[in-house]
Amino acid sequence: MKKEAEMLLPYAQHAINASDEEAVSAVLRDAALGAPITRGPHTQWFERDLAAFLDCSSAQVVCTSSGTTALLLAFWTLAERYSFKHFVVSDLTFTVTKRMMRAIARDANIHVLPCREGEDGLVCLEAVEKFCESSFSADALGCLVSLGGREISPTILQDMRDSGTVLVEDACHSLSPGYCSRNKMEYWSAKCFSFHPSKLITTGEGGAVVFGNAQIAERARIIRDSGLVRGQREPWAYLLVPGMNCHMSEMQAALGCSQLKRAAGFYARRKRLARVYIEAFDSLQPLIWFPVNRNNHWHLFDVSARTPLGSSIKWNALRDYGISRVVHYPINNWVIKHRTTLPLYPSLTREEQERVIVAVTRICKGRA
Numbered sequence: 124m125k126k127e128a129e130m131l132l133p134y135a136q137h138a139i140n141a142s143d144e145e146a147v148s149a150v151l152r153d154a155a156l157g158a159p160i161t162r163g164p165h166t167q168w169f170e171r172d173l174a175a176f177l178d179c180s181s182a183q184v185v186c187t188s189s190g191t192t193a194l195l196l197a198f199w200t201l202a203e204r205y206s207f208k209h210f211v212v213s214d215l216t217f218t219v220t221k222r223m224m225r226a227i228a229r230d231a232n233i234h235v236l237p238c239r240e241g242e243d244g245l246v247c248l249e250a251v252e253k254f255c256e257s258s259f260s261a262d263a264l265g266c267l268v269s270l271g272g273r274e275i276s277p278t279i280l281q282d283m284r285d286s287g288t289v290l291v292e293d294a295c296h297s298l299s300p301g302y303c304s305r306n307k308m309e310y311w312s313a314k315c316f317s318f319h320p321s322k323l324i325t326t327g328e329g330g331a332v333v334f335g336n337a338q339i340a341e342r343a344r345i346i347r348d349s350g351l352v353r354g355q356r357e358p359w360a361y362l363l364v365p366g367m368n369c370h371m372s373e374m375q376a377a378l379g380c381s382q383l384k385r386a387a388g389f390y391a392r393r394k395r396l397a398r399v400y401i402e403a404f405d406s407l408q409p410l411i412w413f414p415v416n417r418n419n420h421w422h423l424f425d426v427s428a429r430t431p432l433g434s435s436i437k438w439n440a441l442r443d444y445g446i447s448r449v450v451h452y453p454i455n456n457w458v459i460k461h462r463t464t465l466p467l468y469p470s471l472t473r474e475e476q477e478r479v480i481v482a483v484t485r486i487c488k489g490r491a
Contacts, residue, residue, distance in 0.1 A: 130445060131442065131445055131446060131447040132445055132446045132447060132466050132475055132478070132479070133447050133466060133468075134321075134423075134447060134449045134464045134465065134466050134467070135320070135321035135322075135466075135467070135468050136320075136321075136466075136468040136470055136471075137320040137321070137325045137468075138385070138389065138468070138469050138470055139325075140385075142381050142384075143378055143381045143382060145381075146377040146378055146380065146381040147374050147377055147378050149377065150165065150373045150374050150377045151374070154373070158373075159373060160372065160373050160374070161370060161372045161373055162348070162370055162373075163373045165373045165376035165377045165380065166186055166370070166371050166373065166376040167181075168376065168380055169186060169326075169371070169376040169377075169379045169380050169383075170184040170185070170186050170331070172379075172380050172383050173186070173331060173379070173383065174303075174333075176300060176383055176386060176387075177298075177300075177301065177302050177303035177304075177333060178300070178301040178302075178303060178304040178307075179303040179304065179305075179308070179333055180337060182337040182340060182341070183303070183333050183334050183335070183336075183337050183340050184331055184332075184333050184340070185331065185332045185333075185334070185340050185343045185344050185347060186329065186330070186331045186370075186371040186376065186379075187329070187330045187331060187332065187347060187369045187370070187371060188328060188329065188330070188369045188370060188371055188372075188375075189317070189319070189328045189329060189330045189369070190295045190315065190316065190317025190318070190319060190322075190329075190330035191217075191219055191223075191317075191330070192330060192367075192369035193295075193315040193316060193317065193330030193331055193332045194217070194219075194220060194223055194266070194291070194293060194315045194330075195223045195226075195227070195367075195369070196332055196343050196346060196347055196367075196369060197291050197313040197315050197332045197334075197343070198223055198224060198227045198264065198266070198291065199227055199343075199346055199367075200313075200332075200334075200339060200342055200343040200346055201264055201289060201291065201312055201313065201339070202227050202228055202264065203342070203346075203364075204339060204342070205264070205289060207228060207231060207262060207263060207264045207289070208228075208230075208231055208232065208259065208262045208263075209231060209232045209233075209234060209259045209260075209262055209263035209264075210224040210228065210231050210232070210233045210234070210263060210264050210265070210266070211233075211234040211235075211236060211254060211260075211263050211264070211265040211266070211288065212224065212233065212234075212235060212236070212265070212266045212267075213235075213236050213238055213245070213246040213266075213267050213268055214235050214236060214237050214238045214246070214454060215238040215245075215268070215270060215451075215452055215454055215458070216266070216268045216270075216293065216452065216454075217268065217293060217295070217452065218452060218454075220266055220268075220293065221233055221235075224264075224266070232259070234254065234263075236250040236251060236254060237250050245269075245270060245273060245275060245276070246267060246275070246279065248276065248278065248279060251279045251282055251283060252282060254283075254286075255282045255283060255285070255286035255288075256286075260283070260286040260287060260288050261286060261287030261288070262287070263287075263288045263289070264288070264289050264290075264291065265283055265288045265289065265290050265291065266290075266291045266292075266293055267279075267290065267291075267292060267293065268292075268293035268295075268296070269292060269293070269294055269296055269297045269420075270296060270423075270425075270451065271296055271414060271419070271421075271422055271423035271424075271425050271451065272296045272297045272299070272419050272420030272421050272422040272423065273414060273416060273418065273419050273420075274297070274418035274419070274420075275292075277310075280309075280310035280311075281310070283310075284310050289312050290310055290311050290312055291311065291312060291313045291314070291315065292311050292313070292314040292315065293315055294314040294315055294316055295315060295316055295317035295319075295322065295330075295422075296322075296420070296422035296423060297314075297316075297420045297422065298316050298317075298322060298323045298324065298386075298420070298422075299323070299390055299420040300386075300387055300390060302314070302420070303333045308333070308335050311335060312334065312335050312336070312339075313332050313333065313334045313335065313339075314332070314333045315330065315331070315332050315333075316330055316331045316332075316333070317329075317330050318330060318331075318375075318379060318382075321422075322422065323386060323389050323390060323393070323422065324379065324382035324383060324385075324386050324389065325378070325379075325382060326371070326375035326376065326378045326379040326382070327374075327375055327378065328375070329371055329375045329376075329379060345363055345364060345366060346364060346365075346366040346367065347366065347367065347368075347369050347370060348366065348368070348370060349362075349366045349367065349368045350362055350363055350364040350365050350366025350367075351363065351366070388469070389469045390420075390421075392469040393421040393422075393467060393468070393469065394421055396421075396424075396467055396471055396476060397414075397419070397421045397424055397467065399476060399480075400413065400424050400465065400467075400476075400479075400480070401413070401414075401415055403480045403484075404426075404480075404483065404484075407483070407484065407487050409429065409432055409433075410428065410429055410432050410433040410436065410487045411426050411427060411428055411429060411433055411436070411483075411487055412426065412427040412428075412429055413425075413426045413427075421467065422467075423451060423464050423467065424464065424465045424466075424467040425451055425462060425463065425464045425465070426462070426463060426464075426465060426483070427461050427462045428460075428461040428462075430461070433461075433487065434461075435489065436461075436486060436487055437486065438461075438462075438463040438486070440482075440486050441463065441482055441483075441486070443482075444478060444479075444481070444482035445478070446465075446466065446478070446479055446482055447466075448463050448464075449463070449464045450462055450463060450464065451464050465479055465483065466479055
């Protein structure tokens with residue numbers, strides 16, 4: 124008999140098919156004949172294909188071992204170039220982000236921008252305006268998260284760029300066609316992506332940074348590869364700068380190339396599922412907030428109880444309907460109590476989604 128956790132409907136689910144299996148198996152078969160199992164051609168091919176999907180140059184793309192190391196590499200590379208004394212990050216963000224900032228610059232000041240509690244979880248405009256008026260905004264690196272795939276307001280980005288802040292987007296929830304085109308990169312020095320199994324495509328683990336500047340991307344590639352640069356004639360490598368080893372393996376890259384062939388279909392399916400939720404929950408809007416904006420790439424469908432009308436909603440009751448409960452991100456008691464993330468992934472069936480809709484409706488109306 125399956126364990127209870129295995130029976131619960133998850134909030135996310137990867138989609139692996141026979142083509143994916145064959146792509147990874149082919150790397151292993153070639154490796155048995157002496158081909159590289161890491162730092163081989165598949166990583167470059169994946170960077171090329173990812174650039175085409177995101178609508179940017181492959182020279183801007185640097186793949187890494189995870190979304191976390193993608194963020195770390197972006198911070199490291201940009202801090203080396205600009206020597207920041209201040210870091211700024213939104214409150215509702217990935218738990219490790221602030222720790223990575225501290226690791227990069229131990230003596231730097233870290234400023235946390237509060238988010239709009241009870242709404243979309245994005246940073247609030249008033250907090251940004253106050254930060255931009257400070258004397259240190261021109262000497263800062265900012266990392267803002269597009270939570271759930273919701274794009275950050277251009278007004279906020281314009282204000283921060285005009286104040287001199289260098290911006291990195293935690294875009295791990297926003298992988299989508301054309302997301303790094305020239306106009307989409309207008310405000311950003313870098314965008315970081317994750318290929319964790321819960322994301323639009325997966326490489327098992329894996330990540331990537333897209334830099335606005337190809338020269339900075341090349342520097343990041345050296346840092347990623349342990350700070351080593353190979354000579355043109357000599358068979359050995361030279362230590363050029365302090366670096367780290369966060370290279371994507373050939374198996375990860377091969378899986379990524381295979382998954383990218385279906386990425387547009389995955390994306391379209393997520394949008395259709397989100398539209399079903401939006402229409403089903405329309406009558407519940409006095410009780411709960413849920414995303415309806417167009418600038419959304421639908422990694423998550425997260426909902427929040429509106430206070431005071433929805434303050435009695437108990438999201439833990441989802442488990443009674445065989446649905447897991449996940450919170451993005453559990454930074455304080457308010458978020459833990461009032462927010463939850465609903466299942467949203469390409470293989471979610473009509474019957475499973477209807478079960479979620481019935482559960483949420485009954486919980487919101489106090490009939491759980």
